Amino acid sequence: xGLTQSKNSITLRIRTGDQKGAATDANVYAILYDTSxxxxxxxxxxxxxxxxxxxxxxxxxxxxxxxxxxEVKKIELWTExxxxxxxxxxxxxxxxxxxxxxxxxxxxxxxxRWIRPSVHYFLYPWNTFLPQNDPDKEQRENExxxxxxxxxxxxxxxxxxxxxxxPADEEFSDSYKKLLFTTKLEVKLKNWIxxxxxxxxxxxxxxxxxxYKEGITKPKVCEYxxxxxxxxxxxxxxxNPKSIKLCEEIPxxxxxxxxxxxxxxxxxxxxxxIEKKRLFYxxxxxxxxxxxxxxxxxxxxxxxxxxxYEDELTPIAIQLQxxxxxxxxxFLPTDDHYVWTLAKxxxxxxxxxxxxxxxxLGLTHLLMQVVVLALHRNIxxxxxxxxxxxxxxxxxxxxxxxxFKSLVNPGSLTExxxxxxxxxxxxxxxxxxxxxxxxxxxxxxxxxxSRKVDDPKVLPKYYYRDDSLALxxxxxxxxxxxxxxxYADENDVDNDWEIQNWIESMAVGHENGGVQGLPMKDxxxxxxxxxxxxxxxxVIIFTCSVTHAAVNxxxxxxxxxxxxxxxxxxxxxxKDKRPKTEKDIIAALPNKATTFDVLTLTHVxxxxxxxxxxxxxxxxxxxxxxVGCVKVFQSDLKRIGDGIRxxxxxxxxxxxVLDPANIPNSISI
Numbered sequence: 001x002g003l004t005q006s007k008n009s010i011t012l013r014i015r016t017g018d019q020k021g022a023a024t025d026a027n028v029y030a031i032l033y034d035t036s037x038x039x040x041x042x043x044x045x046x047x048x049x050x051x052x053x054x055x056x057x058x059x060x061x062x063x064x065x066x067x068x069x070x071e072v073k074k075i076e077l078w079t080e081x082x083x084x085x086x087x088x089x090x091x092x093x094x095x096x097x098x099x100x101x102x103x104x105x106x107x108x109x110x111x112x113r114w115i116r117p118s119v120h121y122f123l124y125p126w127n128t129f130l131p132q133n134d135p136d137k138e139q140r141e142n143e144x145x146x147x148x149x150x151x152x153x154x155x156x157x158x159x160x161x162x163x164x165x166x167p168a169d170e171e172f173s174d175s176y177k178k179l180l181f182t183t184k185l186e187v188k189l190k191n192w193i194x195x196x197x198x199x200x201x202x203x204x205x206x207x208x209x210x211x212y213k214e215g216i217t218k219p220k221v222c223e224y225x226x227x228x229x230x231x232x233x234x235x236x237x238x239x240n241p242k243s244i245k246l247c248e249e250i251p252x253x254x255x256x257x258x259x260x261x262x263x264x265x266x267x268x269x270x271x272x273x274i275e276k277k278r279l280f281y282x283x284x285x286x287x288x289x290x291x292x293x294x295x296x297x298x299x300x301x302x303x304x305x306x307x308x309y310e311d312e313l314t315p316i317a318i319q320l321q322x323x324x325x326x327x328x329x330x331f332l333p334t335d336d337h338y339v340w341t342l343a344k345x346x347x348x349x350x351x352x353x354x355x356x357x358x359x360x361l362g363l364t365h366l367l368m369q370v371v372v373l374a375l376h377r378n379i380x381x382x383x384x385x386x387x388x389x390x391x392x393x394x395x396x397x398x399x400x401x402x403x404f405k406s407l408v409n410p411g412s413l414t415e416x417x418x419x420x421x422x423x424x425x426x427x428x429x430x431x432x433x434x435x436x437x438x439x440x441x442x443x444x445x446x447x448x449x450s451r452k453v454d455d456p457k458v459l460p461k462y463y464y465r466d467d468s469l470a471l472x473x474x475x476x477x478x479x480x481x482x483x484x485x486x487y488a489d490e491n492d493v494d495n496d497w498e499i500q501n502w503i504e505s506m507a508v509g510h511e512n513g514g515v516q517g518l519p520m521k522d523x524x525x526x527x528x529x530x531x532x533x534x535x536x537x538x539v540i541i542f543t544c545s546v547t548h549a550a551v552n553x554x555x556x557x558x559x560x561x562x563x564x565x566x567x568x569x570x571x572x573x574x575k576d577k578r579p580k581t582e583k584d585i586i587a588a589l590p591n592k593a594t595t596f597d598v599l600t601l602t603h604v605x606x607x608x609x610x611x612x613x614x615x616x617x618x619x620x621x622x623x624x625x626x627v628g629c630v631k632v633f634q635s636d637l638k639r640i641g642d643g644i645r646x647x648x649x650x651x652x653x654x655x656x657v658l659d660p661a662n663i664p665n666s667i668s669i
Contacts, residue, residue, distance in 0.1 A: 017092035024091035232313030437517030442539035
């Protein structure tokens with residue numbers, strides 16, 4: 001039974017973390033301090049009839065304070081060993097909440113840190129301070145030093161910074177592990193594959209028939225994968241929607257001319273299409289010089305697209321290598337049907353390599369890993385920037401750490417389903433990261449402008465662009481309103497040594513970094529203004545949520561039918577226009593075992609197992625001044641989602657991957 005509520009009674013609510021090892025059975029003590037510099041006696045925080053401080057538990061304690069006690073301004077808290085042998089002394093606290101007497105006035109002390117034995121911690125209401133304003137700078141610095149010991153780094157030449165080992169804070173929850181590593185589809189497919197006696201497909205119908213086995217989902221793309229308008233649509237709203245560019249002159253390496261192209265231009269000319277801004281191209285030249293498994297052919301293609309009079313983007317020429325030559329013809333829609341189909345498949349195979357290794361693994365997972373590792377090692381959990389970013393770091397380090405053990409290693413599944421080996425993956429990742437500009441490519445409008453596809457009148461039906469811009473503006477507004485609360489002027493930014501250490505550690509050339517395009521000063525990463533800081537935070541949140549969703553959650557729909565977006569092709573590279581047959585298409589496709597691996601992997605990757613953007617798994621922002629920013633953010637996201645769903649009702653192929661309801665907060669898969 002609790003105490004009779006009076007103005008001097010306090011209810012203390014302590015939330016223990018839900019990560020591995022978070023519980024404690026040590027004795028917990030507290031001293032409360034008020035605004036008049038009074039302090040309570042040493043209090044044993046204990047309910048003698050139950051075991052307190054279990055993993056994920058919320059424990060409540062009733063405390064009586066002296067008559068003279070005013071508003072609590074801080075809590076001193078620590079643990080001590082009991083007389084019996086303890087199983088756990090280190091303890092992770094999420095929050096401490098203090099509810100005062102019959103007024104029920106509540107104050108939250110966000111903790112989010114490990115409490116080490118016999119170390120006294122001072123906790124403050126709302127606990128949100130710039131380092132220069134923190135009332136306990138020494139405690140704050142000691143905590144950062146402790147965190148650096150937990151997040152030890154490993155360096156390998158030509159690779160982004162990695163972790164030596166995964167801290168307990170970063171491990172998957174039990175429920176999330178179950179989602180990742182147990183999938184009904186995998187079991188169903190294994191049972192089905194084991195019953196197959198041959199390893200090769202006989203007809204294209206064989207591929208579509210697999211989806212009728214035991215309720216396996218059939219990708220919608222099975223119905224229209226061979227259409228030219230779909231091939232164009234993939235450049236706009238597929239897994240890799242950032243390759244299309246406005247064509248202002250025909251690339252010199254592309255062997256096309258007016259006479260050759262006349263039959264496919266619907267009465268137009270190349271020059272006329274350029275003038276009308278209706279000619280576009282996609283050049284996968286980033287693959288040039290990247291090694292591959294010598295058992296398979298690869299290509300480095302470039303393709304030309306025309307915007308037709310129904311505003312559909314359609315391919316009009318595909319060249320599979322970068323240099324002109326007799327064995328490198330330009331393939332056209334007027335060629336033999338199966339030759340043209342194979343040309344599109346070879347382009348998509350190369351595009352899938354760019355997608356998986358560059359756009360997906362390199363420019364979301366590994367790029368943001370550099371950011372998040374630097375965040376943990378340089379910024380206190382008491383920092384307002386930590387609190388706004390923390391929900392967007394959930395499980396990122398865990399998914400990367402586990403993926404590198406199982407998927408990005410010699411002999412791994414990735415090497416079995418793609419024509420690229422691990423060392424070549426890192427060549428492409430390194431090349432991608434060196435090209436990527438944080439405040440150029442990271443800000444969507446600038447990135448679209450660089451490809452000259454930012455104008456909806458020039459390139460309609462580019463839903464990825466339209467949704468991205470709306471969502472980035474929403475994220476930036478959220479960040480801007482939040483940062484304005486804590487930084488009065490540029491001096492506050494310049495004097496924030498934690499932010500400066502963080503940016504310096506990320507910037508290219510520093511041993512902990514490797515990110516291009518951050519602001520610099522005297523050869524080091526340095527933020528000089530609130531606007532620069534806002535841009536950086538908006539890019540991080542946007543990349544961890546929106547960008548990753550765009551390149552991740554369409555994987556099963558795209559890769560689930562291998563002829564649509566093949567991860568590898570087994571036949572020799574197409575080098576002439578001799579007629580082909582359906583058997584040639586079948587011969588090029590991965591065998592049944594590889595198809596099973598692709599279906600299983602992309603099905604797992606396409607699962608959304610965490611909360612939607614703005615609906616945070618853990619609340620970090622408690623400061624009353626900032627809580628309103630979160631509410632406005634959530635309201636803006638709802639409005640954007642409503643608009644996307646309204647538009648999609650008018651589309652034959654709805655683009656819903658960037659509906660905020662379908663976007664997780666973080667790179668958690």
